[in-house]
Amino acid sequence: xxxxxxxxxxxxxxxxxxxxxxxxxxxxxxxxxxxxxxxxxxxxxxxxxxxxxxxxxxxxxxxxxxxxxxxxxxxxxxxxxxxxxxxxxxxxxxxxxxxxxxxxxxxxxxxxxxxxxxxxxxxxxxxxxxxxxxxxxxxxxxxxxxxxxxxxxxxxxxxxxxxxxxxxxxxxxxxxxxxxxxxxxxxxxxxxxxxxxxxxxxxxxxxxxxxxxxxxxxxxxxxxxxxxxxxxxxxxxxxxxxxxxxxxxxxxxxxxxxxxxxxxxxxxxxxxxxxxxxxxxxxxxxxxxxxxxxxxxxxxxxxxxxxxxxxx
DNA sequence: CAAATTTGACCAGG
DNA sequence: CCTGGTCAAATTTG
Numbered sequence: 001x002x003x004x005x006x007x008x009x010x011x012x013x014x015x016x017x018x019x020x021x022x023x024x025x026x027x028x029x030x031x032x033x034x035x036x037x038x039x040x041x042x043x044x045x046x047x048x049x050x051x052x053x054x055x056x057x058x059x060x061x062x063x064x065x066x067x068x069x070x071x072x073x074x075x076x077x078x079x080x081x082x083x084x085x086x087x088x089x090x091x092x093x094x095x096x097x098x099x100x101x102x103x104x105x106x107x108x109x110x111x112x113x114x115x116x117x118x119x120x121x122x123x124x125x126x127x128x129x130x131x132x133x134x135x136x137x138x139x140x141x142x143x144x145x146x147x148x149x150x151x152x153x154x155x156x157x158x159x160x161x162x163x164x165x166x167x168x169x170x171x172x173x174x175x176x177x178x179x180x181x182x183x184x185x186x187x188x189x190x191x192x193x194x195x196x197x198x199x200x201x202x203x204x205x206x207x208x209x210x211x212x213x214x215x216x217x218x219x220x221x222x223x224x225x226x227x228x229x230x231x232x233x234x235x236x237x238x239x240x241x242x243x244x245x246x247x248x249x250x251x252x253x254x255x256x257x258x259x260x261x262x263x264x265x266x267x268x269x270x271x272x273x274x275x276x277x278x279x280x281x282x283x284x285x286x287x288x289x290x291x292x293x294x295x296x297x298x299x300x301x302x303x304x305x306x307x308x309x310x311x312x
Numbered sequence: 313c314a315a316a317t318t319t320g321a322c323c324a325g326g
Numbered sequence: 327c328c329t330g331g332t333c334a335a336a337t338t339t340g
Contacts, residue, residue, distance in 0.1 A: 105315095105316070105317085106316075106317060106318085107317090107331095107332070107333075107334095108318090108319085108331070108332055108333075109317090109318075109319070110319095110329090110330060110331070110332095112329085112330070113328090113329065113330085119330085119331095121331065121332075123332095125316095137331090
């Protein structure tokens with residue numbers, strides 16, 4: 001309601017701040033469009049005969065037999081042309097991989113060699129209709145801590161147009177402390193895939209993480225606070241980015257390759273007593289907000305924030 | 313019932 | 327050959 005309005009116009013900018021926009025100049029990769037848009041897909045791909053999964057294990061001795069030829073059309077091998085290097089990539093470490101304002105569809109999961117948890121592969125939910133090349137991978141870090149961290153790698157830029165009003169993420173301002181006791185990890189910790197993201201109303205396993213610890217740095221938050229609660233301005237991005245991009249060695253946040261110490265600091269900041277408003281992204285329809293508030297209300301007996309009211 | 317996820321197969325690069 | 331990334335049928339979820 002009162003929140004969605006500004007959020008709409010701030011959306012693009014907001015995204016830039018909250019997530020590692022692919023447009024950010026990053027140290028790695030550069031390549032001119034390079035891969036551009038490889039041939040969408042060659043339907044001549046392999047024709048797997050099972051592709052099943054759970055509940056279908058009776059199927060034994062599959063490789064014993066003469067497996068059907070791996071590639072039916074050997075001539076079209078190169079058509080595959082996997083786009084390894086996307087036009088841009090960026091990564092960050094966050095405890096809330098879902099809150100990035102975009103909608104993703106999981107298309108695969110893979111156990112990575114030295115990693116303890118599997119890596120999940122997502123692509124923009126509109127990659128099909130609009131051919132949006134944006135992708136991301138989410139992998140839970142190997143920290144046994146109470147607050148699981150995820151390394152999120154974004155690849156490619158979003159070329160899609162999110163015309164759905166419901167997808168506009170909004171930053172909320174709250175003044176509620178998030179104590180470490182209440183700060184439980186998102187549902188099942190052995191699950192490595194945070195499933196769908198923010199805008200997804202589907203949110204299968206109620207993935208809407210209970211953690212509110214954001215990925216924003218205190219500094220960034222301040223900035224966000226400013227323009228999110230007041231009328232929009234166009235300078236904020238500059239302030240936050242300051243030309244360094246989110247991954248610069250700024251005093252702000254240093255995701256990905258950041259030193260463990262800073263991450264720890266961030267963690268403490270968010271799990272400790274509140275010192276400044278915490279912001280969370282939410283969809284315009286407010287489901288996330290709802291969730292968030294409910295949790296806080298349930299765990300704390302603190303007065304609810306005066307800054308906004310509950311939807312529904 | 314449609315949409316999203318699961319999960320092993322497939323495949324290309326190193 | 328090994329490993330990571332993608333595909334797509336089956337299955338789950340709302």
